[in-house]
Amino acid sequence: MSAQAFGAQMPTHVTLDDVASMAATDENHRYELSPEGVLSIMPPADPERAMLVMRMILWLPAHGYEAEQIAADCGIDVGGGRVPDLTVWAQGMPPRRARSSYAGTAGLLLAVEVVSGGSEIVDRIIKKAEYAKAGIPRYWIVERDGGATVHRHVLNDAGEYEPDPAGPQPLTWLLTTTPDVG
Numbered sequence: 001m002s003a004q005a006f007g008a009q010m011p012t013h014v015t016l017d018d019v020a021s022m023a024a025t026d027e028n029h030r031y032e033l034s035p036e037g038v039l040s041i042m043p044p045a046d047p048e049r050a051m052l053v054m055r056m057i058l059w060l061p062a063h064g065y066e067a068e069q070i071a072a073d074c075g076i077d078v079g080g081g082r083v084p085d086l087t088v089w090a091q092g093m094p095p096r097r098a099r100s101s102y103a104g105t106a107g108l109l110l111a112v113e114v115v116s117g118g119s120e121i122v123d124r125i126i127k128k129a130e131y132a133k134a135g136i137p138r139y140w141i142v143e144r145d146g147g148a149t150v151h152r153h154v155l156n157d158a159g160e161y162e163p164d165p166a167g168p169q170p171l172t173w174l175l176t177t178t179p180d181v182g
Contacts, residue, residue, distance in 0.1 A: 014039050016081045020100040023075070035079030035130060042119070045073075045085070049114045052148055052171065053085045056112065059175045060088065068094040075102040076111070078134040082127060085142075086112035088181045109182040110138040128153070132161050137182050142171065150174050 016033055022041075023031040032040045045053070053072055060070050069089045075081050077098040089095060093107025111131050113123040123141055131139045132155060139161055143149040148171035153161035 013037065016077065016100045016102060019081050020075070020102065024101070030073070030083050032075075032082050033080040034126070037080070040122070042116075046116070048144060049085065049116060052114050052142055052144070053112075055171065055175060056086055060179055063179050065179070066091065071095055076108065076134075077102040077104055078130045078136075080130070082111075082130065084111040084127075085114045086110075088112075088179075090182070105134050105136055108136050110140065111136050112140045112142060114142045115144060128161055132159055135159070143168075147171070152180075 014033060014037060019031045019033045019039065023029075028044060030042045030044060032042070034040070057070055057072060061067070065088065069091060071087045071089070071094075072085065073083055074087050074095050075083045076087065076095075077100075081100070081102045087095065087108060088110040090107040090109055095103035095108075096106070098104030111127075113119075113127060115123045128139055128141070135155065137155050139153045139155075141151045141153075143151070149168045150171050151168045152164035152166075154164065156162050
C-alpha cells in the first residue's frame with residue numbers, strides 16, 4: 001500500500017484506541033501518541049537496545065524484584081500513550097489497563113528509555129516532562145555512548161525530575177549495585 005493510500009485511511013484525530021489498534025496489527029513497529037496528539041511510529045528494538053534492556057531486566061530479579069514488577073515495552077497512559085523500554089512496578093501493583101490497552105501509572109516506580117538515533121529530544125526532554133507530569137517517581141535515560149551511561153532522575157516535591165546526586169554512571173557499574181527504584 002502506498003503512503004498516500006495509507007494516509008487517506010488515517011483518522012483526522014488519532015486517539016489512544018487508534019494507536020492501540022495500529023500497534024496490535026503491526027508487530028514491526030512501536031506506536032506512541034503524545035498528550036498533544038502527535039503520532040510517532042518507530043522501528044522495533046535494534047539488537048543493541050534489546051541487549052541493554054535485557055541486562056537490566058536480568059539484574060532486577062537478582063535483587064528480589066518479581067516478574068510481575070518488570071515489563072519491557074509496556075505502553076503507559078500519560079495523557080497520551082508512551083512505550084518505555086522498561087518499567088518497574090510496585091510489588092502487588094503490576095501494570096493494569098487504563099485507557100485502551102495502555103496501562104495506568106498507579107504503582108509505576110520507574111520508566112527507562114534507551115536513547116536511539118532520532119529519539120534523543122523525545123527521550124531527554126519531551127518524555128521526561130510527560131513522565132514527571134504523570135507523577136512517575138523515577139526516570140532513567142540510558143545513552144548509547146559506548147559505556148551505556150545511565151542518567152537517573154528522581155521526582156521532587158515540585159513535580160520535576162532532579163538528577164541523581166551521584167551523577168551519570170555506566171550501566172556496567174549500575175548493574176553491580178542494588179537497584180534503587182523506590
